[in-house]
Amino acid sequence: MSRILVVDDQKDVRAMISMVLRVNQFEVVEAGTATAGLQLFRDQAFDAVIVDIYLDDSNGLDLVSGMRALVPDVPVVAVSGMSAFDGAAMSEELTRVVYLQKPFRPNELMRAVETARKAVRDRPAATLAACAG
Numbered sequence: 001m002s003r004i005l006v007v008d009d010q011k012d013v014r015a016m017i018s019m020v021l022r023v024n025q026f027e028v029v030e031a032g033t034a035t036a037g038l039q040l041f042r043d044q045a046f047d048a049v050i051v052d053i054y055l056d057d058s059n060g061l062d063l064v065s066g067m068r069a070l071v072p073d074v075p076v077v078a079v080s081g082m083s084a085f086d087g088a089a090m091s092e093e094l095t096r097v098v099y100l101q102k103p104f105r106p107n108e109l110m111r112a113v114e115t116a117r118k119a120v121r122d123r124p125a126a127t128l129a130a131c132a133g
Contacts, residue, residue, distance in 0.1 A: 007037035034058030048075040075116035
């Protein structure tokens, strides 16, 4: 069973995302802060992460960069209630991130997760090796 880390400071949003993922046969671990999310990511293995861009304690894109510094090919879905993602993919760590605007439907969430996983699977091996080094 694939494991997904969900980092969102809104408990109801985390619960909704987690419920959708569990119904679709994913194991889910939740974090309410960037600090807790990064610690979980360091301590455990995840097949993908879903991160809110605007967290109370941090910028979610900084969290994604930190996670990608540890595991360059982790699939990422970044969610936000704001509509602008301008300039979000400026650094290597933020490429291949799938952006999803709140509110979203369960099928949109699952499509975003699959797109993020596919983006990593389809990435050339030489590029993955270059990021890991």
